[in-house]
Amino acid sequence: MKWTLLRANSGLHYQPLAIECLQLNDNSRKARQTTFKPRIQGALKKIIIAIDGPAASGKSTTAKALAKRLGYTYIDTGAMYRAITLKFLRSPFCDELFSDESRLKEFLDQTDVHLEGENVFLDCENVSHLIRSNEVSRLVSKVSALKLVREKLAVCQRKIGEARGVVMDGRDIGTVIFPDAELKIFMTASVKERAKRRYEELLEKSKTGTVDITIAELEEEIAQRDKADTERSIAPMRKAPDAITLDTSHLSIDEQVQFIYERAKRLIEA
Template sequence: MKQRNQEKRIIIAIDGPAASGKSTTARKVADRLGYTYIDTGAMYRSVTLKAIESGLMDTLRSSPERVVDLLAGLSVCFSGDRIMLDGRDVTLAIRENRVSREVSFISSLKPVRDTMRQMQQDMGRGRGVVMDGRDIGTVVFPDAELKVFLTADVRQRAMRRYAELAVKSGDPSELPCLEDLEREILDRDRADAEREHAPLKKHPDARELDTSSLTIDVQTDMVCSMAEDILKKKQNG
């Protein structure tokens, strides 16, 4: 589809819990529409990776205000389909399970959320973007023309996460079992929903989509159809 001029482009916000298919769906929707895809989860994972590699996790648990030191001079940006942290490609490193276990805590810290929100709003200001995360439709872009909230059964989400880890692991014996992944996902769901700042929740205007039994292609078709309906209304209005 040809790129639209700005007044005929929209912001698409896709929120939902871990492993509900947000990132893959958002990426495919952006490609289909000729929009820019912004993986906000990767941005939070990048900050988490920096905290882990800096050896600050224990310090931050007892003194979370110290996260401002971590954020000083922080650079997180995208180069094509790669994510760069302080000039280094961390596309693969941020998907490691050690990052998955800590990202909910790091992303709950207000200075982190404030910094990421400003970056994300700057990236999406020109419209024609698809963003996925947990607070895109509620906090980052509550005025997004299309807000979608993806959900999925926890077993299905654990299976997706297992498949993702299996692709990256050269040793099957190192993979966690499905039950452990389910527990980690449920723990993260609870932490994301109960955090003080920008908790995971569905915007009243968001369209909920259960992806438990849907393929990525079907999810993409459905979201693109929603976007096309909105674009037609904008063009006719």
């Protein structure tokens, strides 16, 4: 069996590439024309998908799965703030960093945070698991409220998103980092449901099969975190006027991903 390439026809912008060939049958020597449409179809438009929402609303899990389905890059901005918070906790000058701006600037200038796939690196150390501790969770809102911290990470986040084709989740992606994002989602869920999810997450990651915090305590922590995130003076958490609200309280991960995927697909193919 032989295949002879005749021509490639791209059609209209963003339409699938069609390749027309002549199939030559070695026995009959008869030719027939066949059109192929490759699985990866043309130069599809790349968009920025901003997913915002409170702690434990399902942003990261959903955003990660969505990015994989779309073939996009996933950026967990919350992990970046957690990495810096971990460094705060390790510093002997932790308290001073909140009050001494010059010391904080020097501290941040000597701090490198970057993501490689699902791994988070702080000054070349993989801290992916360490940043999920209760100690980090309790302090991250306070650290992320600092202007210099937000400015440093905002530059990094915008740089990553320049190439487009990204799914980025956080608290201020659709309002501050990428206010012109083509698709904005604001994910939420009840405090009770979010506390339950966080507890199950901690239990799953525990090596002993137990955790040192109750669901009731997690509910209180999450409520306090919501208050801190919405009331901070720098880039408070809020829903963008053009964002779509997605209440995940009674939705599975697959349902959440499908909800956003359908809307993203329409924009990509428009």
